[in-house]
Amino acid sequence: MADDSEDKTEDPTQKRLDDALEKGDVVKSQEVNTWFIIAGATLVLSTFSGSVGGGIMMPLRNLIANSWMLRTDGAGLMHLTQSLGYVVIAAVGVPFLMLALSAIAGNMVQHRLVWSGEQLKPKLSKISPGAGFKRLFGKQALANFLKGLFKLIGLGAVMVMVLWPDRMRMESFMRVDPAELLPAITGMTVHLLAAVVAILAAVAIGDYFFQYRTWFERQKMSLQEMKEEFKQSEGDPHVKGRIKQLRVQRAKKRMMAQVPKASVIITNPTHFSVALAYDRTMTAPVCVAKGADVLAFKIREIAKAHDIPIVENVPLARALYATVEVDQEIPVEHYHAVAEIIGYVMRLKRGLSGLRG
Known part of the structure; x- marks a missing residue:
């Protein structure tokens, strides 16, 4: 041996x-x-x-x-x-x-x-x-x-x-x-x-x-011993990966539960969706959810189910997805573009309310 x-x-x-x-x-x-x-x-x-x-x-x-x-x-x-x-x-x-x-x-x-x-x-x-x-x-x-x-x-x-x-x-x-x-x-x-x-x-x-x-x-160690010690001191990478996966899943569920509270969904129809919430008490619109690909389609589905306006704006959707995180206000440089969209949505809602009246 x-x-x-x-x-x-x-x-x-x-x-x-x-x-x-x-x-x-x-x-x-x-x-x-x-x-x-x-x-x-x-x-x-x-x-x-x-x-x-x-x-x-x-x-x-x-x-x-x-x-x-x-x-x-x-x-x-x-x-x-x-x-x-x-x-x-x-x-x-x-x-x-x-x-x-x-x-x-x-x-x-x-x-x-x-x-x-x-x-x-x-x-x-x-x-x-x-x-x-x-x-x-x-x-x-x-x-x-x-x-x-x-x-x-x-x-x-x-x-x-x-x-x-x-x-x-x-x-x-x-x-x-x-x-x-x-x-x-x-x-x-x-x-x-x-x-x-x-x-x-x-x-x-x-x-x-x-x-x-x-x-x-x-006292020298083999590579296997170092791996085992790392697992004992830092945790098994497989277990840590599973925990991280569960945390991501829970975060996604919480985020999707916020979509019905959005004021508007800004999308790039093939890739991105960003859900923004705004009322007059806020200093700036807040991102309540965002997603790419499958998650983006899921956000749009929830929005349609709750009659939330969906506005297509490819460059703005890409920019917001890249620069704003969930539960954060949008950057100052996007105020003007988002304000126009939210103003349009509000006018649209008032018009619909007038027609119903």
Whole structure:
């Protein structure tokens, strides 16, 4: 069976990207998280190593110096344990909080926080031999191998460059007082971690762009998927067409119901009919209906059934049909021509009324 991804050639829509985010399918580079954690650890070590050591050392010295006064019964031992716990928490609380914030920041710079259980659902693709083969020999596996190789070589070279100048100094650590040993080791460790952070920054940036590209390619859509999404978001074109057709039919029915209220029908006998209504309260005649071809004949039929005058004027009928909409007044440029026709119709009606009288 052909791989469906071969048909996914279109860039994803914003809706597709939003849906992926809601499902927990986000850009995630573990190297970025690692960099933030190691950078945070370096900052903690360089900033709080002295205060953490002092915060723990002084209470322990007091504890050992006054050990003969300690109570070891049940309540006393519980109190001692709680006291030591508070000391440790006070000393390492802020550093651990900074490490936790570093871990959170590693995710926040890549994507906003997402709460989704979609990734926890069991999927057959995860146990598929074919999917497993892709994971072992696919692009991601190759990228991981190259990252590991680069880190191995890069970090090895950095460690040598940082530690090699101090090799003689490290040999003398065997003879240094323990109180002086800790600051020396801390300083060397901070320098080493700073170099490691610089190397891992390059790895993290490269890995993030690779993961983003992989994620973006995974979100690409086929033409069929884009059509389906358009149907869901904008509505089925067939349904929309049917709704539009019904609206047009209802509008035509309402328009035809207005024809009996017309004062005159102006026609081009073969194509157009425009029904105009006018009384002395109006500023200008109003188009109550208009139509072409079959609809034009239907307007004339209704007009004949209600004894509405029908006047043939080919150029005026064409002009009115093209320039005036239903329920709108006629344009100013047609006032004179329409006024003559309506005046003629009114005179005709008065004449007929006189004859009947």
